[in-house]
Amino acid sequence: MSTLPADRRTAEEAISGLYHLAGFPPPRFHWVTSPAAAMATVPPGTRPRSWKGLDHLSKWPLPARLNELVQRLWLQLDAQVRWGHGPMDELIKTRVRTSLSRSAERSVFIPIVLAHDAGTNWSRWYNTQCVSWIAHYDALRRAAGVVFATEQSRQLELWAIAARSCGWWWPQRDICVVSDRPVTMRTEVWGGNGEVRLHAPDGPAIRYTDGFDVHAWHGIQVPSWVITDPDVQRIDRETNIEVRRCAIERIGWPSYIEQARLWLIASAPDPGNPGTELRLYDMRKDTRVLLAINGSVERDGTRRQYGLTVPGYLPDPITAAGWTYGLSAEQYSQLARRT
Template sequence: MQREAAEIREEWLGRALSTLPADRPAAEAAISGLYRLIGLPPPRFHWVSSPVAALATVPPGVRLASSEAGDRISEWALPPRFSSLMRELCRELDAQVRWVHQPMDQMIRQVVRGSLSQSTTGSLLIPLRAAHDSRHRPGDAWYGTQCVSWVAHYDALRRVAGVVFTPEQTRRFELWAAAARSCGSWWPHDGVCVLSERPVAMHTEVWGDDGEVRLHRADGPAVRYTDGWEAYAWHGTRVPSWVITDPSVPRIAGEANVEVRRCAIEHIGWASYIDRAGLRLVAAAPDPGNPGSELRLFDMRGETRVLLAVNGSVERDGRRRQYGLTVPGSLDDPIAAAGWTYGLSAEQYSLLVRRT
């Protein structure tokens, strides 16, 4: 049964990451049904080519209140009503599962729901957040309502565990499922709903034990839409385009965001970056937590230093990754610096059998 659940997870993951054109009639029919469930007539539909276009677009003939600006989704009137509708349905479906199917539910929550939630966060949520640029409230709660993870969870319960939902529960569930499989994200207003087409390109990598994926592309945008809007990502972290196209030492030195700097250095390669930047070697020592590997401590100028180490575990390609960690500039001993990254003293770190 776990294998069947994993197959359903992959089925829904494929739908979530699809780059095929949206099935507009199916999406509009499903969302119309959801509007009826909250007591509203079907809206007029306005399709756009990307999430950034959706947030910047005011549909023709529509006057939106200031509270319905793209950076204030949490204040919109309809998303909370739809989210409440979803949560109510989940409570009802959970009641159908309780007791009899509880062990199966726990397995499916882990194999299907948890895995898909991580994959969605590491892939689809990145361009949605990027579309909000630097705005403070990008509406993650609303995007979570549209996430395929909860839909796939209950779909797997029906197909794998044989849970039977009532006809009315099935009718409501199928509206959400149809919307999830038919289009990209959508943004509901009273009388009009804005929908985004899917991307035309999406590059991901597998990184988790249960097939979780995240956005990654080392030689171009990880996501691209038909209007040319695109987003870059390095191993699941959204980055500016220069991190991928021109990760130079001067750009890295001028970057304030620590995570962006880390990604750019990883793209260059820590050893190459240290050489290009002319960092001074402070000290080197065998790594007691990773026999056969060496710890090297470099001065980065200023109040920090960088510890160059080798990963204790093997990557998917069979290699051990070399990586750097910033440590306080007051540390002169590589072993003490390695211990500091774990919250240990140099002596405690030296007693480790093997780190990972």
């Protein structure tokens, strides 16, 4: 998630080394400003037809070959790790590999999804570039003292250098397109293992020099207006429930309720969260919204206020709260504490 300028010379040397391992000569390099630019650019000296098919990267000769080499490398490294380092491997796999993989899915992968217009087939090639597996084996070397064989260590280092030096890259036989890194990357920590997700309350969460950007609210990718200019009319017109929820949270539930002139049906103490109150409002189109306070404390010590849409036939906030858990009002009232 670095926003430092790419080290182009180092990146090209590392990628050329990976080309060599795959049995190909070093390519010409074509640098672009963002993943979106990579999808729209035909590198100089290539025919447009030869640059089509980004949806099928894993079928290209270079990505397919490099994917195979990485799979083989994992088997070789795992074989060396299992001999006397099994418990440490499992700990690092959970705390490093799994955590970074989840963080990548909620942050650095999102520009790729958007650049692909979010409707294309996913590619193994992007998982191969994901830093999570590199960090896993690197942590084993640093923290557990695992000594890998020279050849495997050299391959691992080439991948690590490439990951540290540039953004995403797309290898063809004689040309490799490489993206610069973003100039903005804003995240928040969430979950128990220090995982991160995109979040920026006042601007783009990711931004590249060419203007390609991503807005996000607590890990949810949203249209820019949700962050920069949310209002009741836009929220009412929005059909995506998650986007609507994010926009309301951006305004704040009390402010939204006042601006939208929602009618309070009833309120009651929350039996599943002592000391707090449930409030049920009439919303629109046979829908009501239950305003509640999270039972779990956020990292900053506060409790998040949130709204849940519920069917319009629910008569009171206790019944509505129970409905969200698949419980009756009586069953919900007997909860020791909800989360």
